[in-house]
Amino acid sequence: MSNDQILAPCPFCGSPANRITIEDDRDPNHGGDAITCSNCDACTRVLFGEKTGLPDLWNKRAATPHAWLGQAGLYRTRFDALRNFEQSITPVSADELFNLASKQVLSQRNKPNSQEQEGNA
Numbered sequence: 312m313s314n315d316q317i318l319a320p321c322p323f324c325g326s327p328a329n330r331i332t333i334e335d336d337r338d339p340n341h342g343g344d345a346i347t348c349s350n351c352d353a354c355t356r357v358l359f360g361e362k363t364g365l366p367d368l369w370n371k372r373a374a375t376p377h378a379w380l381g382q383a384g385l386y387r388t389r390f391d392a393l394r395n396f397e398q399s400i401t402p403v404s405a406d407e408l409f410n411l412a413s414k415q416v417l418s419q420r421n422k423p424n425s426q427e428q429e430g431n432a
Contacts, residue, residue, distance in 0.1 A: 316366040318346060326350035328369055333357065376402030385411075 318328040326349050333340045343357035346369040355368045379386045381397035385408075392400045403411070 316370075318366060319370045321348035321351060321353055322372055323353050324348065324351045330365065377405045377408050378403040380411075 318330065320326060321328060328346050329349055330344060330346050333343050335341060340357045343359045344362045344365055345354050345357045346365060347354040355365060358365050379389050379392045379400045380403050381392045381400045383395060383397065385403065386392040389400065
């Protein structure tokens with residue numbers, strides 16, 4: 312990997328990321344490289360020596376769940392699900408959440424309206 316590798320946006324706020332080299336002699340991390348968010352200060356760990364894998368640390372992060380699915384439905388946080396006494400919960404990514412919502416909207420649109428049925432009777 313080259314140092315010119317494109318960096319993914321910040322996973323927390325979506326802002327651009329920057330690769331920095333710590334050049335302050337008084338800093339214990341002097342000479343190390345890190346990637347930081349330009350907005351919220353999220354960052355990778357500081358790497359010394361061979362730094363070619365640094366962009367991969369930033370770009371290949373584990374996906375964070377956007378919701379949690381339990382028997383009673385979706386929850387914003389894992390804590391909310393546990394507080395509702397859910398025994399088994401599954402993390403849901405943004406893509407999965409979008410697909411679930413799309414299916415729900417389509418199923419509601421395809422249901423005949425109860426008022427239309429009464430009017431046709």
